[in-house]
Amino acid sequence: MRPTVHDIAEKAGVSLATVDRVLNRRKGVRAETVLRVEQVIASLGYQRDLAAANLAKSRVYPLVFVVPEGENSFMRGLEMAVHEARRRSSVERTDIKLLTVPPFDEGALAGALDGLSVEGLAGVALVATESPAVRRSVARLADAGVPVVTLVSDLPSARRRHYVGIDNVAAGRTAASLLGRFLSHRPGKVAVLAGSMLVRDHVERRLGFDQVMRAEFTNLEVLPVIEGRDEAEAAERLVGEMLDRERDVVGIYSLGAGNRGLISALMARGLNGKIEVVAHELTDHARQALADGVFAAVINQDAGHEVRSAIRVMKALADGVDLVDGQERIRIDIFLRDNLP
């Protein structure tokens, strides 16, 4: 049997009220007594029963998710996952608010964060855009004692408590490794399509991709990055121009969300299947492209997992409880035509 507050009170020779005061850091206890009680707590290895505590407090966890709006399918999937989680709110004692902000817009993101009333907030999860204003907004929340978690794209060294998402450098390395091996020492050029170099995940993927390309696949020349702002039209146009301009393009790494445009550009030129493409995020279009042989591989992160993980992490941080690390590591999924779920 695990020890209870009663056991502590008895062993420390104090009343239940005093134990409660110590446990919940309420004032009105002599330092000396606090120490004695804390020693007993440690010696008994007491851990509060969170379920009982939450019951007594009628605890709910008010959480906020901030996600970029727009046509980006992955973000829409993330939003759906948040709604999904919301349906479990009564069981999980959460109260989830979802905010959407214009993509790649530091001011809007910072503004949304600053607009949050900090009162009783148990956690904030945001898809981060790199900027000083956003860092300041995160710092404000942190100062107010609100656990902040970054989602999908990190903001390292900011005062976020945790990052929920894949290792994007590793994702880029994986993409390069797959592409390089699929092209097995055939010479040629490789193009990279990104959304924007303002979001960290894209920067990191590119970094990882370049690392491996340069080190292992010297037969391939990596062309300058195309920034399609994660919009289908822009991506189609830019990729089209590149394809018309360059000769010997044998591979493309699409590390952002412009997949629909990319597919159109390839199809329009009858290059589908002739160029090896590795893309990110298993959206409907990407899935179709895989099945059709337009994409060779898709690297994915599971939005449902990420949202559930973010919720677990925010609750744990709010409660000051340990995380099960392995459980919160978001993994890189690799899909080929033959392992589509």
Place this chain on the structure above:
Amino acid sequence: MRPTVHDIAEKAGVSLATVDRVLNRRKGVRAETVLRVEQVIASLGYQRDLAAANLAKSRVYPLVFVVPEGENSFMRGLEMAVHEARRRSSVERTDIKLLTVPPFDEGALAGALDGLSVEGLAGVALVATESPAVRRSVARLADAGVPVVTLVSDLPSARRRHYVGIDNVAAGRTAASLLGRFLSHRPGKVAVLAGSMLVRDHVERRLGFDQVMRAEFTNLEVLPVIEGRDEAEAAERLVGEMLDRERDVVGIYSLGAGNRGLISALMARGLNGKIEVVAHELTDHARQALADGVFAAVINQDAGHEVRSAIRVMKALADGVDLVDGQERIRIDIFLRDNLP
């Protein structure tokens, strides 16, 4: 606010005791009254507060894991994951027993299951070996109302309630797809090293592998399966003989646990890096082989995830609660040299 038993009692015009009797299927309530109360429960959308109920009952979940013993590194990892979970027992209200049985031994497994006292058992998770005796033992547990879950290797159509593990056909297909693309239309032979065709996961992986090989990579000839019983020495000897006998072996799919033996056989002949190898399970040896370029890819299932999932599933089944499906889907991890964690 979600409705409580008090709300039900009030609205149904009965006492709390009667509500309790209905909710917990105790006798002593007229059929007519039961109906009325149940209607109110449905109309209010009442859901019992599991945390409060477990608190009142001082509920613990006695669980049993049955895992094959022996040198199989993956199974040892699984065992470690169970011990890890055990450390969280007090928080998760579990009481976990771990049994090990000789591998590939139907009788031993069935015996272990039959030896379990069913009293109050909240769930059993086993790594299944295909056999009528095992099916019977599973049926006995099911009859006694104990939720049974298969782990890693399934026993479909038996009375297990859930399977926790990867889709092994998809894994085999993935392996074939990777191997085929890495060898990009080079002609040659491909060998398959399995543990035993008595365990379903190995059978299914082979099936998926053959499907894709036959359909997409006709340039490659798949050699008859080598059964190494997941033992290093046997695997080394059998693979060695195969390598000495066959010419033009360009790829190997190791779908079982004989990786150490496989690596030795390749090294001894200086074939490391010359033959593309796709293997299963990211053990220490496999990791090293990946880093050294002996293995091209490793397909993995995360033992920690599987154990945690099995526990969640058994608890949910014992409580008659819905699962979050997406959360319990075990994913196929693909590791290349460049995305090793």
Place this chain on the structure above:
DNA sequence: CATTTTTTGATTTACGTACATCAGAAATCT
């Protein structure tokens, strides 16, 4: 109709914690 059996209500205790109140003890100050 009386008797037995079944059903129901009322009430209480428990689970482990949170939190509030009030009185009394101990320490600190004047």
Place this chain on the structure above:
DNA sequence: AGATTTCTGATGTACGTAAATCAAAAAATG
């Protein structure tokens, strides 16, 4: 020393459910 402030104890209520007891009411039985 008396007054004030700071601690501490005792006690009770609450959270939502489980479970037990006993009495009363209703129904079924003879």
